[in-house]
Amino acid sequence: MDLPKWKPSRKTVRVISDSLSDLEAYHAFRSSSSAFISRNDVRSIVFNKSGNRCVNCGTENDLQIDHVVSVYSLFKRKKINECNSIDNLQVLCASCNASKLP
Numbered sequence: 001m002d003l004p005k006w007k008p009s010r011k012t013v014r015v016i017s018d019s020l021s022d023l024e025a026y027h028a029f030r031s032s033s034s035a036f037i038s039r040n041d042v043r044s045i046v047f048n049k050s051g052n053r054c055v056n057c058g059t060e061n062d063l064q065i066d067h068v069v070s071v072y073s074l075f076k077r078k079k080i081n082e083c084n085s086i087d088n089l090q091v092l093c094a095s096c097n098a099s100k101l102p
Contacts, residue, residue: 002045002086003042003045003046003084003085003086003089004039004041004042006032006033006036006083006084006085008029008032008080025075026072026075029071029075029080029083030071030072030075033067033071033083033084036084037065037084037089042065042084042089043065045086046065046086046089046090046091047063047065047091049086049091050090050091052091053091054091054092054093054096055090055091055092056092056093056096057093057095057096059093061093062093062094062095063091063092063093063094064091064092064093064094064097065089065090065091066089066090066091066092066097066100067083067084067088067089067090068087068088068089068090069082069088071083074088
């Protein structure tokens, strides 16, 4: 099953493009990304891709969806469309996710 296309809302796009500050634009971008990966259909696809296991240690406990390349890094590089692609989303357990270097 293919991942649905992530389309930030018009309001989010407007805030990002019209923002007076990078911080305000980043928060709008981050919120939109978080809402997308919280969707049940998206979670199901990403979890199925990993076999419902942490891609790092293999555990099935306390799993989370993680961005391979951070939301912040993609925002700063203006690569918004790459943020929530199937290739940039992975499943990590809370411990592996917390131990990632920034």
